[in-house]
Amino acid sequence: MTTPSQPKWGLVSTIKADAKSILDFAAYHLDLGAHRLHLYLDAENPDVYPHLKAHPKIRVITCDDRYWKQHKAPRPKMHQPRQTMNATHAYERIQTDWVAHIDVDEFLWPHVAAHDQSRAITETLAALPAETDALRMRPLEALAGHADHYKAMVPSGAEREHEVRAIYPEFGVFLKGGFLSHTAGKLFARTGLPDIQYRIHNLFQHGEKNTRETEQEGLRICHRHAASWDDWQGSYRFRLARGSYRPGLGAGFPARFGGLNKHELLTMIEQDHGIDGxxxxxxxxxxxxxxxxxxxxxxxxxxxxxxxxxxxxxxHFPQFD
Incomplete structure (x- = not known):
């Protein structure tokens, strides 16, 4: 499929957050040039719903019992499959040429001057070859205590483990690339493809991973995974039980060499050293x-x-403040 010279792009996100955080996310991406935002509220949120509903570029859905009945399937217990179902639902409906599937604490970041950022996304998508179905955007991770500063991951390669140990001598070796959050990044997906399942980090087509993707350093994601100690602690228990630190995920380096996944690492630290650890x-x-x-x-x-x-x-939402 070909891309128009001025492609339209949008976002889909499944969100459970306070009204201010949701409007921050929406306003930032509207300002960046998003043509459509499809926002799925994972729980009723009367504080934010009217503000989103009133905006002409936003399509907002509350994922209540009625919504899940329309899917003719029970509401998944874990949020990850809910995200996939909602993203796939939006993919089939969004009126754009490209759509990114990201979370409420993730913000697209083109590495150009501020006044060129909106144009940079459009130009990046327009320049992709017709055979490219997805653009992968790698994350930058917010540094708590350093306003507006983000860190890059240690890139994969023969020197990764050595570099991670050098930067983070006590704990870094247990984390892939030295990151607390994901390193896989998120995707912009070309719309109009048949039989798509839009997962959190990958695009599946006809039941198999679509590998027709590319990656560009000039477009990243600012991931505010832990904006402060209090913010991190506020989501820590959920992440440890059911989120990105849940049991069963991969280790930062192979378990046969002593690697621990985040659940094992954080549980061990807490058991041995408590909150101070x-x-x-x-x-x-x-x-x-x-x-x-x-x-x-x-x-x-x-x-x-x-x-x-x-x-x-x-x-973008003057009535809220």
Whole structure:
């Protein structure tokens, strides 16, 4: 399929968050040039629903019992399959040429001057070859305590383990690329393809992973996975039980060499050292320690990404504030 010279793009997200966070997410991407936002509220949220419903570029659905009955399937207990079902539902309906599937704490970031960012996304998508079905965007991870600063992961390769140990000497070896969150990134998917299942990190077609994808360094995702210690603690138990730290996920390096997955690592730290141990872990991985921040800076792994969320929220949703 060919891409128009000025392709339209949109987002889909399944969201359970406070009204301010949801409007920050929506306003930021509207400001960036999104033509459509398909937002699926995982629980009723009367504080935000009217603001979203009133915006002409937003399609908002509350995922209540009526919604799931329309799917003719019970509501999945885990949020991951709910995300996949909602993203696939939006993929089949969104009126854009491309659609990205991201979370409420993720923000698209083109590496260009602020006034060129909207154009950069359109130009990037327009330049993709016709045989490319997806564009993978790798994450940058927010650094708590460093406003607007994000870190890059240690890239894969023969030196990854050595570099991770050098930057994060106590805990980093257990984390892929030194990241607390995912390293897989998220996708922009070309719309109009048949028999698509739009998962969290990958696009499936005819029941198999669609590998017709590319990756560009110029378009990343700012992932505010743990914006502060309090923010991290607020979601820690859920993530440990059912989210990105849940049991059964892969380790940062092979278990046969002593690797632990995040669930095993964090459980061990908490059992052996309590909340103080978790605080020490968080401080190192988030570069609160000056020596860790300097190690990242000297390697060119610190990125300044001012999202200006409050200003954009006030611009696009003035009635909320």
């Amino acid at each position: 978790l605080r020490r872990f968080f401080g190192e991985i988030n570069a609160e320690l000056p020596e860790v921040y300097d190690a990242l800076r000297l390697r060119g792994m610190i990125h300044h990404c001012p999202l200006n969320l409050a200003a954009k929220r006030r611009q």
